Amino acid sequence: MLKIQEIRELIKLIDDSTIEEFKFEQNGSKITMKKHLKGENVSTEAVREVHTPAPVQTVVTEPAPPKIEDKPVAQQTEVKTETITNYHKITSPMVGTFYAAPSPESPPYVKAGDKIKGDTVVCIVEAMKLMNEIEAEVNGEIVEVLVENGQLVEYGQELFLVKPE
Structure with missing residues (x-):
């Protein structure tokens, strides 16, 4: 389950982005956030299910960083990780x-x-x-x-x- 600080950070990131809808599920908990234009109703939904779902592998993707000094991006990432x-x-x-x-x-x-x-x-x-x-x-x-x-x-x-x- 996400901590309250993590949820607040997600809300801020979604608010500052061009994303209109965000859904997140983990360990039976679901969070759905939707941004609406002025004048529309706003709804945020958090649901906790009782059953335990099968483990889900989470894959986080980030945009590739730009090339620096004509070195391939993969080499730069490996150096930073090391x-x-x-x-x-x-x-x-x-x-x-x-x-x-x-x-x-x-x-x-x-x-x-x-x-x-x-x-x-x-x-x-x-x-x-x-x-x-x-x-x-x-x-x-x-x-x-x-x-x-x-x-x-x-x-x-x-x-x-x-x-x-």
């Missing part, structure tokens, strides 16, 4: 709310490009009114912050990509 797999992923040790800074008026603990050590605090995950400082546990450079400030995170969800030293 590079990402070499990164260390800092994950959330609990369910909670991600905070990038110690307070709203403070700068974030880390941002992309920052050098970190194993004991560097990279964020806070608030769980049950307790602020839990999350340490990097690896020396390296922050490549990407994967979540936004104030976002709910799940146990094991990737928070940062780090290029280890």
Whole structure:
């Protein structure tokens, strides 16, 4: 079943696109979204079925990226995938709310490009009114912050990509 944040992101993507109708089914749950022109009724339908359907293989397709320096697209994709797999992923040790800074008026603990050590605090995950400082546990450079400030995170969800030293 999709998380509420994922559903919100889908709604925004559909709203910003030229897609008029979107249907999604997974594990007995169905989501149908339709965009209408002004003046028409709007309906969003979510149905949960009781029976368990057979497993369905999901295939995600993305448009092919443009060629760069006359290299074939497949080679570029392989290089990017290989590079990402070499990164260390800092994950959330609990369910909670991600905070990038110690307070709203403070700068974030880390941002992309920052050098970190194993004991560097990279964020806070608030769980049950307790602020839990999350340490990097690896020396390296922050490549990407994967979540936004104030976002709910799940146990094991990737928070940062780090290029280890």
